Amino acid sequence: MRTLSWAAIIAVLAQVVATVAGAATVPRDRAEIVFRDARAYTVRIRTQITTPFMEDERGAFEGAGFLVDAERRWVITNAHVVGQSPSTVQAAFDDGVFHPAKKIYVDSFTDVAVIEVEIPGRQRPVAPINCAATLQVGQGVGAFGHPLGMPFTGTRGIVSGTTDQFLNDLIQIDATVDHGNSGGPVISLQSGEIVGIATAGAGGSKADRLNFATPMNDVCRILELMRKGMSPVPPQMEFSLLVNEDERHTLQVGHTFNASRWPFEPGDRIMAIGSENREVKTVSNLVTAFRGRKGIVPVRVMRGEKVTVVNVQPEWRVPVLARRGVILDGALIAPMVFEDGAQEVDPLRLVVQSVEPGSAAASLDVEPMDIIHSVDGKRFDSLDALIGYLDGREPAAPVKLVFRRISPSFNRWTEFHVRELPGEETSTVGPETQAMSVGH
Numbered sequence: 001m002r003t004l005s006w007a008a009i010i011a012v013l014a015q016v017v018a019t020v021a022g023a024a025t026v027p028r029d030r031a032e033i034v035f036r037d038a039r040a041y042t043v044r045i046r047t048q049i050t051t052p053f054m055e056d057e058r059g060a061f062e063g064a065g066f067l068v069d070a071e072r073r074w075v076i077t078n079a080h081v082v083g084q085s086p087s088t089v090q091a092a093f094d095d096g097v098f099h100p101a102k103k104i105y106v107d108s109f110t111d112v113a114v115i116e117v118e119i120p121g122r123q124r125p126v127a128p129i130n131c132a133a134t135l136q137v138g139q140g141v142g143a144f145g146h147p148l149g150m151p152f153t154g155t156r157g158i159v160s161g162t163t164d165q166f167l168n169d170l171i172q173i174d175a176t177v178d179h180g181n182s183g184g185p186v187i188s189l190q191s192g193e194i195v196g197i198a199t200a201g202a203g204g205s206k207a208d209r210l211n212f213a214t215p216m217n218d219v220c221r222i223l224e225l226m227r228k229g230m231s232p233v234p235p236q237m238e239f240s241l242l243v244n245e246d247e248r249h250t251l252q253v254g255h256t257f258n259a260s261r262w263p264f265e266p267g268d269r270i271m272a273i274g275s276e277n278r279e280v281k282t283v284s285n286l287v288t289a290f291r292g293r294k295g296i297v298p299v300r301v302m303r304g305e306k307v308t309v310v311n312v313q314p315e316w317r318v319p320v321l322a323r324r325g326v327i328l329d330g331a332l333i334a335p336m337v338f339e340d341g342a343q344e345v346d347p348l349r350l351v352v353q354s355v356e357p358g359s360a361a362a363s364l365d366v367e368p369m370d371i372i373h374s375v376d377g378k379r380f381d382s383l384d385a386l387i388g389y390l391d392g393r394e395p396a397a398p399v400k401l402v403f404r405r406i407s408p409s410f411n412r413w414t415e416f417h418v419r420e421l422p423g424e425e426t427s428t429v430g431p432e433t434q435a436m437s438v439g440h
Helices: 006-025 031-041 216-227 283-290 383-392
Strands: 042-049 059-069 074-077 088-092 099-106 113-116 140-145 153-163 170-173 185-188 194-201 211-215 239-243 249-256 269-273 297-303 306-312 325-328 331-335 350-355 371-375 399-406 414-421 426-429
Touching: 031 042, 031 059, 031 140, 031 153, 031 185, 042 074, 059 140, 059 216, 074 216, 099 216, 113 216, 140 194, 170 194, 194 216, 211 216, 216 283, 249 283, 269 283, 325 383, 331 383, 371 383, 383 426
Parallel strands: none
Antiparallel strands: 042 059, 042 088, 059 074, 074 113, 088 099, 099 113, 140 153, 140 185, 153 170, 170 211, 185 194, 194 211, 239 249, 249 269, 269 297, 297 306, 325 331, 325 426, 331 350, 350 371, 371 399, 399 414
C-alpha cells in the first residue's frame, strides 16, 4: 500500500474542501436569477374604486402586474386588481414612482386585465411568457409581487394540481399568494418563464392552504386578438353544463336557454370547436376557442353514440369597460345580464349594484341585488330609458321605487318592496355619459 506524505494529504484535503465549497455555492435551481429578472418587469398597482358594480368593493387596493408588450406599454394583471367598475389606477416599477395607468381591457370570464402604463427612465424587459406550458404536480414555481405591502418579494413552492371547480381553469400552487400578490407572475423556476398569474388564496390558515394562479393559455389568446385589433370579449354562454360530484363542470349540456343561437340537446357532449375541430376539455378551453370568432361557428358534439355538428351563433358579452349605470340617491342601478335570464318571467334587466354608505338609499334599506320593477309606476327595459326619464322629471321631486327582493318565505321566490327616495341626487357613471341636468 502506498503511503502519502503529509504534504500530499494536506493537498488532497484542500482539494476536497474546495470541491465541497464550490458545490455549496451552486444553486439548487435558478430561483435567484428568476426573481432578479422578475423585479425588472413586475409593477406595483394601486387602485381606488368609489362607485362599485356588483363584482367589486368600494375602497383602495394594491396588487401586481407584469410587462408583456414594451412598445404598447401593456401590463397584464388580474381583473379584480384594477376592478370591473370605474376606477383610478396607478402603476410603478421598482423605482417606486407611481404614474397614472389606463385600463385597456378587462375580461368578464377570466380574472385578467390589460393596462397601459408609463415606462420612465431605462428600457424595461418584457416578461417571458409560456403560452403552452404543461405543468406537472411537484414542479417548482415562484410567485413574485408585493404580499402584505412588502414590495418586490418572491416566494417559492410547487404546483399542487389544477382545478376548474370555480368555472375557469386555475393552477393550484403552495407558493404564498397574499394581498398585494394578485396579478403578479407565477414563474417556472426551471425555465424562468411565466406559467400563470397569481390570483387568489383559499382558506384562512397561512400555514397550509392552497393558492391559485390563472394559467396563461387564455391570457395569450386575449393578447393575440388585441394585437390584431380584434375584440377578445367572451361569448354569452346561454346554456348550462352539468356539474359532477367533485364540483367540476363537465362538457355535457344540461339545458339550452336560447335554442335559436345554441341548438344543443340535453346530454350533448361538446368535443371540438370550429372548422379546424379545436379540441376542448374544460370550460376555459371552450371560451378560449370561441374568442375572436364571428358568425356561425360549427361545434362538434357527441349526441348519444353519434358524432354530429351543431351550428351555433353566439352573442358577445357587453365589454366590461363599456358598462354604465345611474346613481339615484346613493343606489347604483345598472343592467345585469344572466345567461339563463330567458327562464325568468320578469327578466332581471336593471338591478341595484351597490349602495353608498350613509346615503338616502342606504337609510331606506335599499340593498344590492334588489331588482328594479318600476320607477314612479313606469317600467323600463333599458338603462338609457331610465336615464332619460330621470333627466326629464322635475328636479328634487320624490321618486317612488318598487323592486323585487329574495323572499324569506318558503312559499315564494321574491317579494315586492316600495321605497320613496328624495330624488335629490342623480348622476351617471361609465364611459361617454353626459352630465344630467342641473339639480339632478
